[in-house]
Amino acid sequence: MDFTISTFTEYGPHCANFDQLLAQAIRSKSGLEIDFEACAIRIAPNAEESTMLFAAPQLDLDACSRSRGASALLPFLETASSVYLSHTDLYFLRLHRRTIADCLARNLFNAFACSDQFSLVPTFSVPSSGSKKLSGELAKRYLWYLRSIFDEPLLTSPHALDKIFMGSYLPSVHFATPFLERGLESVRQIRECSDYEPPMSRAKSSQIAEFDACRTELLSVLG
Amino acid sequence: MAPLFSIITVSYKHAWALTKTARSVFRQRDADFEYLIVDGASNDGTRELTEFWKEQKLVDRSIHAPDSGVYQAMNNGIDLATGEFICFLNAGDVFAEDLVLNQAAKILENRDKDGCLGWGALNDNVWASWHAGEAFKLSSLGFCHQALFVKRSLLLDCKFDERSHKTDSDTLQLGRLFANDAQIELCPEVWAIRAGDPGISADLVRTKKSIVDTLQSEYAFDKGDIEEKIVEFRRKCTHVSDMLQLLRNSRGREQKHLALMILDTLFQRQSKSLSPAIVQNLRDAAITALGDKAETEVANLLSAQTRRASEVSKSRQAQEALRQDIKEFAAQEQRRFDRILPMTSAPSGTQYSIGLTSFPKRISTLGFVLRSLKEQSQQADTINLFLGRDEIPNENWLPSSVRELKQHGLQIHFVEKTCHQYDKFVHLPASLREKCYIIVDDDVIYPPHSMQKLLEAHQQHPEAIIGNRCHKIAVDDDKNIGPYRTWEREARTNAPSYILMPTGAGGVLYPPGFFNHPCIRDERTILRNAPYADDVWLKFNALLQERPTMATELSSGSDWYHRYTPTMREGTLMAENVDLGLNDMQIRQCESWLAKHRPDWRDLLSLEQ
Numbered sequence: 001m002d003f004t005i006s007t008f009t010e011y012g013p014h015c016a017n018f019d020q021l022l023a024q025a026i027r028s029k030s031g032l033e034i035d036f037e038a039c040a041i042r043i044a045p046n047a048e049e050s051t052m053l054f055a056a057p058q059l060d061l062d063a064c065s066r067s068r069g070a071s072a073l074l075p076f077l078e079t080a081s082s083v084y085l086s087h088t089d090l091y092f093l094r095l096h097r098r099t100i101a102d103c104l105a106r107n108l109f110n111a112f113a114c115s116d117q118f119s120l121v122p123t124f125s126v127p128s129s130g131s132k133k134l135s136g137e138l139a140k141r142y143l144w145y146l147r148s149i150f151d152e153p154l155l156t157s158p159h160a161l162d163k164i165f166m167g168s169y170l171p172s173v174h175f176a177t178p179f180l181e182r183g184l185e186s187v188r189q190i191r192e193c194s195d196y197e198p199p200m201s202r203a204k205s206s207q208i209a210e211f212d213a214c215r216t217e218l219l220s221v222l223g
Numbered sequence: 224m225a226p227l228f229s230i231i232t233v234s235y236k237h238a239w240a241l242t243k244t245a246r247s248v249f250r251q252r253d254a255d256f257e258y259l260i261v262d263g264a265s266n267d268g269t270r271e272l273t274e275f276w277k278e279q280k281l282v283d284r285s286i287h288a289p290d291s292g293v294y295q296a297m298n299n300g301i302d303l304a305t306g307e308f309i310c311f312l313n314a315g316d317v318f319a320e321d322l323v324l325n326q327a328a329k330i331l332e333n334r335d336k337d338g339c340l341g342w343g344a345l346n347d348n349v350w351a352s353w354h355a356g357e358a359f360k361l362s363s364l365g366f367c368h369q370a371l372f373v374k375r376s377l378l379l380d381c382k383f384d385e386r387s388h389k390t391d392s393d394t395l396q397l398g399r400l401f402a403n404d405a406q407i408e409l410c411p412e413v414w415a416i417r418a419g420d421p422g423i424s425a426d427l428v429r430t431k432k433s434i435v436d437t438l439q440s441e442y443a444f445d446k447g448d449i450e451e452k453i454v455e456f457r458r459k460c461t462h463v464s465d466m467l468q469l470l471r472n473s474r475g476r477e478q479k480h481l482a483l484m485i486l487d488t489l490f491q492r493q494s495k496s497l498s499p500a501i502v503q504n505l506r507d508a509a510i511t512a513l514g515d516k517a518e519t520e521v522a523n524l525l526s527a528q529t530r531r532a533s534e535v536s537k538s539r540q541a542q543e544a545l546r547q548d549i550k551e552f553a554a555q556e557q558r559r560f561d562r563i564l565p566m567t568s569a570p571s572g573t574q575y576s577i578g579l580t581s582f583p584k585r586i587s588t589l590g591f592v593l594r595s596l597k598e599q600s601q602q603a604d605t606i607n608l609f610l611g612r613d614e615i616p617n618e619n620w621l622p623s624s625v626r627e628l629k630q631h632g633l634q635i636h637f638v639e640k641t642c643h644q645y646d647k648f649v650h651l652p653a654s655l656r657e658k659c660y661i662i663v664d665d666d667v668i669y670p671p672h673s674m675q676k677l678l679e680a681h682q683q684h685p686e687a688i689i690g691n692r693c694h695k696i697a698v699d700d701d702k703n704i705g706p707y708r709t710w711e712r713e714a715r716t717n718a719p720s721y722i723l724m725p726t727g728a729g730g731v732l733y734p735p736g737f738f739n740h741p742c743i744r745d746e747r748t749i750l751r752n753a754p755y756a757d758d759v760w761l762k763f764n765a766l767l768q769e770r771p772t773m774a775t776e777l778s779s780g781s782d783w784y785h786r787y788t789p790t791m792r793e794g795t796l797m798a799e800n801v802d803l804g805l806n807d808m809q810i811r812q813c814e815s816w817l818a819k820h821r822p823d824w825r826d827l828l829s830l831e832q
Contacts, residue, residue, distance in 0.1 A: 207521055211506060214525045215490055218532040221539065222347070222492045 227328055228256035229306030229375065233296040234314035235263040238272050238746070239642050240418065240613075242754045247317035249281055249803055254324030260285040261300045271751035279808045294383035294392045301378050308338060308372045311393075315418025316369045319344065323414045327372050330408055337374045337400070338407040341414030342531075343367025349534045350417075353527030354483055354520065355409050357476065360398030360441045362457055362484040365527075368393040369415035377405055390426070390433040398441070411530050419614070427458075442477055444469065457484065460493050463501055470508050482509040483520065490528045548789040549587055556591050556668065559785075563598060563671050572601075573678050575659035575732070580609040580646040583620075584793035585665050590624025591788055592665055597631055599674040603661070606633045609650055611641020642746060644727075644757045649744045656738045662761075664728045666791040667784045676775040677732040684773045688765050689732040690725025691783035693774040698722055702825035704814065707806040715779045719771035721827040724762045729783035731761075740768060742820070752816045753809040763813040766824050 230248050234241045241260070248258050260276075262269045264287055276282035284303055290296045297311055308331060312318065323341070330339045342365070343350040350367040359366055381399050383392040400407065431454050438450040449469060452462040470481050486509045488494055489502060497505070510517045577596055581589050589608075596606050606628070618626055618635060629635065638650050647662055661677060663669065673691055680689040695714035697705030716723060725731040742748055743764045753760040765772065777783040817824050 207518065207525075208506070208510070210525055211521060214528050214532070215494075215502075218490055218528050218535075219492070219495055221532045221535045 226255045226257045226306045227308060227331070228254065228324055228372065229259060229300075229304035229309045230256050230324075231259045231261060231297070231300035231304060231309060231311050232313055233261045233263075233293055233300060233311065234265065234269055235293075235296070236265045236267045236269070237314035237640075238265065238267045238269040238750055239640060240315040241269060241272060242643070242750075244312055244314050244316055245276065245281070246755070246803075246805075248312065249805075250321045251318065251324040252321050254328055256324055257283040257304070257306055259283060259300055259303050261290075261296045261303065262287045263296055264289045268747040268750035271747045272754055275751050275754065275812060278812070291385060292387060294389060295385040298382045298385060301375065301382060304375055306375060309375050309378055310369070310372045312369050312415065313418070317416045319413045319416050326410070326412070327414070330410060331372065335406065336408050337377055337405040338372050339410050340366070340372075340397075340407055341370035341410045341412050342534075343370050343415045343417050344413045344534070344538075345417040345419065347535055347538055349413060349531045351411070351527045351531040351534075352409055353411075353487075353523050355401065355407060356483075357398050357402040358480040358483045359394045359401065360437060361453070361480040362487060363391075363394045364483065364487050366394050366397060367415055367417065368397075369417060370413075371397065371407075373400065373405070373407065377403075388429060388432055388436070390430045391437055392433075395437050395441075411527055413534060442480075444473070444477065453481075453484070457488055458493065460488065460497050463497070463505065467504060467508055470512050473512075478512050479516070482512040485509040486521070486524055490524070490531075545587075545789060552588070552591070552789050556594075560594065560598060573659055573681060575603055575661055575674070575678065576605045576607055576655050577603045577661045577663055577674070578607040578609065578647040578651065578655070579663045579665050580641075580644060581665040582611075582614050582641070582643070585788070585790045586615065586621060586625070588788035588790045589665055590622055590628070591668060592663075593625060593628050593633060595668045595671075595785065596663065596674075597628060597633075598671055599669070600671050601675045601678055603632065603674065604658075605655075607636060607647070607651075607655065608633060609636045609638060609646035611639070611646065612637050613640050642749075645746075645749060645760075648738055648757075648761075649746060649749070651738050651744065656736065658735050659732055660738065661730055661732045662727050663730045666788045667728055668786050668788065669730060670782070670785045673730050673777070673783065676777055677730055680773050680775050681732050681734065684719050685734060687719040687771050687773045688725060688734070688737070689773050689775060690723065690729055691731075691775050691777040692729025693723040693725045693772060693778045696722045696724055696828070698828045702829050704810055704828075707810065713778055713783075715774040715776070719773040721766065721771050723772040723774055724758060725772050725774070726758050729777065733761075734770070737765075737768065737770070740764065742767070748816070752812045755805050756809045759806065759809050759813055763817050766827055767817055767821055769827065 232241065232244050232248070234244075245258070245260075248256075258276075258281065260269075260273050260282055262273065262285065270287050273282055273285045273287070277285065286296075286299055286303060288299075290299060293313070300311065301309060308327075310327075318324075327339055327341070330336065340352050340355075342352060350363075350370075351365045352367070354364050358364060377400060378396075381396055381403065383389075383396055385392070389395075397407075431451065434454050435450040438444065438453060444450065446469065449465065452465045453469075455461050456463070456466050466481070466485060470478060470485065473481055485505050489497075489505060494502070510521060513520050579592070593606060593608070596603070608625075615621070615637075617637070621635075625633070636650060636652075638646060642649050648660075651660070659678070659681060661674060676691060677689045681687075693714055695711035695716070697709040697711070699705060710724075714723065738744060743761075749760055753763075762772075775783075
C-alpha cells in the first residue's frame, strides 16, 4: 500500500494526518509519496538491501522549495544506512545550512584526503549509459570545487569519475543535523506511542503543555 | 549586470574590527555579490585599509565622509548599492559561515520573494525570529538585522529613520516593510554572529527613548506612560498587570502585536523571574488575544524556540567538551612541568623580554603558554601580555592561572582597542625596544630550551633576526617572490639569510632597536599593507632595515614547539590567509611599500641566489 501526503511545510508536517500516515507506512513497511507544490518525493525501501533507502525526488526545479525537499526526506532516514539521490537532485536538495551537494563534496574531500577507499555499495552493478552521463554531469558541476582541493594528478586519474559517482551514496550519518534529529525523534515517538494522536488535531491543552515544556527546556538551557 | 547581493559594512573608528568583518565576507563561496564600505571619515586607518582591499578588488566601492550616525550611514549605503538585495553587516559583525550568501541566494533566486531573514548569535545567545509580520514595530521579536536580506528597491522607499535619538530604526524598518506586504521568508538558521560590542543598543536611556517614540508614532495606545511600561516589561518583565490590562482592552492590530510581544518575552531569559501563575496568565491571555491565529503563531513560536534551545545547547556542549579537553591538557602539562622543574633555570646572560597578545577564546589556555615561557632554561626579564580592552575589559576577566604569574615577571598591558596580533609590538614601550624582544604565539606550549636557542644564535649573529621556525621564500631568477604555497616550510640556511621568513609560532627574536623604526608600529601603514599578516609585515620591515634572518636548529625538525593548546583552532588566521590568497596579496602590497622606501630591496634577495 502506498500513502500520499499532499502538503508539507518548512516548520514541520503541518498536514493534519501526516504523522498518522507516516506511522502506518512505517508499521507496514510501505512506500510513501510526499507530494506538494511542484515537488514530489517517493520513498521506498530498497528491495535488495533492507538498510538502503532509495529516494527518487521528482522536482520542478524552477518552482520547488529546495529546503522542503530535504526536510521531507528526514524522517525516513532512521531506517536507512545510506541514501541514493540522483546527481541533479543532489545539487538542489538542501540540508541544514548546506546543499546535499556540499555534503557530498565534503565526503569526497575527506575520503581523498585520507586516501580512503569508498566502502559504499552502488545500486547499479554495471554503470549504465544514463548513470555515466549523470556522473559526468556531476563532475562538471563540481570540478571547480574539487580543483581547489585536490592535486591535479588525482583529477586526471581514470578512476576520478568513478570515485565521484560512488561518493553520491551518502551514509545517513552525514545527515546529522538538528533538523534531522527532530525528524527522527518524531518517528521514534510515533513508534513507541501506541495510542498516537497527530499533533495538529490535538486539543489546545496539548499545545499549551507543549508551550510550557518548550519554555522550561529553553530557559534551563539559557541558564 | 547588477550583482544579486550588496553587502554593506558601516564603520566608524573600528578599523581592526572591520578586518574581521570583511574577512567573513571575502570567505563567502559560490555567491554573486558586491562589497561596499561606508566609513564616517574615521581617522584610524579605515581609509587606508579600504584602499588596500580596493586594490585587491575585494571591496567594490566605499564612502569616506562624515555622517550623522549609523542609520544615515546605512542609508548612504543603500544609495551606493547596485545589488538586487541588500544586507548590512556592520563593523565587528561576521557571517556565521562561508555559505550564508549561497543559502540566501537559493531562497531568493527563482522565487517571488522580497527578502529573507535568518538568525543571529553571540556566545550563548541566539536571536531567533519566528514571526513574519508588522509586529516588529512593537518589539524586536528576535530580529537580527545582520541576517536580513531585502530588495534594494524596497529599501529605497523605506529608508532608516536617521534622527539622532533613534536606536531601533532597523526593527522599525522591518515592521514597515511587512506592513507594506513585503514577502520576507524566515529561515531558522544562524547566519550572522553579532559584534561583542553592543554599539548604540548599550545606551539604555537612549534606546528606551527611541522605542517609546516608535510606539507613540506607530500605535494608538490610549494610556499615559504605557509605552515606557511596555519597554520595561520587555526588558525586566515588570508591569505585568498593566500588560494584561492593556492586552484585554486593546483591539485589532495593537492587541495582536502585544500578544506576540508577550509570547516572545516569555521565551527570554528575563522571564525566569516570573512565577508560574503569572506565566500562565500571560500565556493564556496572549493566546486568547490571537484568536484563530493562535494555533499557527504558537506552532511557529515553539518550532523556533525548540530549535533555538538546540542551538544554545549545542554551543554549551561544545564549550563543555573544550573544558574537558583543557582539564586533561592541564593534567598532562602538570606532569610535564613536574619533570622539567628540576632543570636549572638561570637568568639569561642577554637581557631579553617576551611579548604576546591574546583574545577571549584563547584566554582559558593562556596560563599554560605563559607557564611554559616562565619555565624556560634562560629566564626573560619580563613577559609582556597585550590585551585590548574592547575584548577583555580588565584583569578580572583573566583566569587566576594568568593573574598569579604577575608575581613572576608577567606584565599585562591593556590597550583601548585591539590591533589583534599586532598588539604585541605596536604598543611596545620604549624601554622594551632597547633590548632583545622575543615574539611568541598564545596557542603554543614552548619547550624549555626554546628561548635559549634563540639567545645562543643571537650571540653569534647579533644583527640578525632569529627564528625557531622559518620558511624559505621562493625567489625566481628575476628576483620575484613566488606564491606563498611554493615556499619551503620549516627551512634553515647555514648563515643569516634574507630569504628566510621567521614565523611567530616558533618564537622570533628581534635585536635591540628593531622596533624603533618609525614605520613598523604605524597602524595606518600596517592596515594599508598587511592587515592580516604580522609575520609578513615584520619580514618586509626586516628587509627595510637590512636585517637577515637566522634559523635555529629547531626549525628544520619541527622541534620548535612542544604542543598546541586545545584552543588552537579558535580564530586562527593561517588557513584563511592561505585559502583566500590573502598572504600573497599582502606580500605584493608590502613589496610595493618597500620599493618606495628602498628601491633596491630585491638585490638583497639576489645575494642568496
